[in-house]
Amino acid sequence: VVLEGEAADLPGLRELFARFGFRPLQRSVWVGARTVEDHIGPALRQAGFDGSVVVFQADEVDAAARARLARLWRLEDRAAELRGFHRRLFEHLTEAGIAATEAAWRCVEAAPVWYRVAVQEEPPFPLDLRGDDYPLEPLNAAWAAHLQAMTSELVALWSSEAT
Structure with a gap:
């Protein structure tokens, strides 16, 4: 305040x-x-x-208050949005038949979108309202793993653009 x-x-x-x-x-x-x-x-x-x-x-709240807060924060809707984004993002990033350079460019282009969706738009709800199946951590882990797997392609892209 x-x-x-x-x-x-x-x-x-x-x-x-x-x-x-x-x-x-x-x-x-x-x-x-x-x-x-x-x-x-x-x-x-x-x-x-x-x-x-x-x-x-805030101290811990009882189960009824947590359920009410989860409804107010629209956490089920947010979880559905994150799951849909995760699916669409990785369909785009891992489309069959794209060249390595195109795959690297897709990572570069997707990075600000991932940041907006996974970081900026994530509501500041109390962490204990998340269920075990809340999809943010799997999304972020998949994004990090994909970037790690794309390291050589991203370095090659950066090297080709730097010259």
Whole structure:
């Protein structure tokens, strides 16, 4: 919660909150996912904003409240979106018969789309609302494995473009 009278700090706070995956709930209230370690507190202190913000951490909630929150965050819809994106992304990346250079270009072109979908658009819901079948980690693991497998093609693409 941004304290009243701290309007001069708002641009810097917005940038810092966005960098740490927080999303605005309303003008002066930002919500972020629960993390094992407090990253926002030290970042606020380092940036000189610790006196501008009050940070609240929510305790565990019961099963009914978790189910209600999952509905409010539309986590089933989000999971379906991620599964569909995962399928479409890898159909595009691994299309049969494409040349190595084309495959490398598809990785380059897909990278900002993956980042937008998997990082920027991921709601800052509490982590314990995710079920074991939530598809974000499998998507990210598949993306990382694909990039690893494409290392030589990506290096060759970069080398050919650098000259």
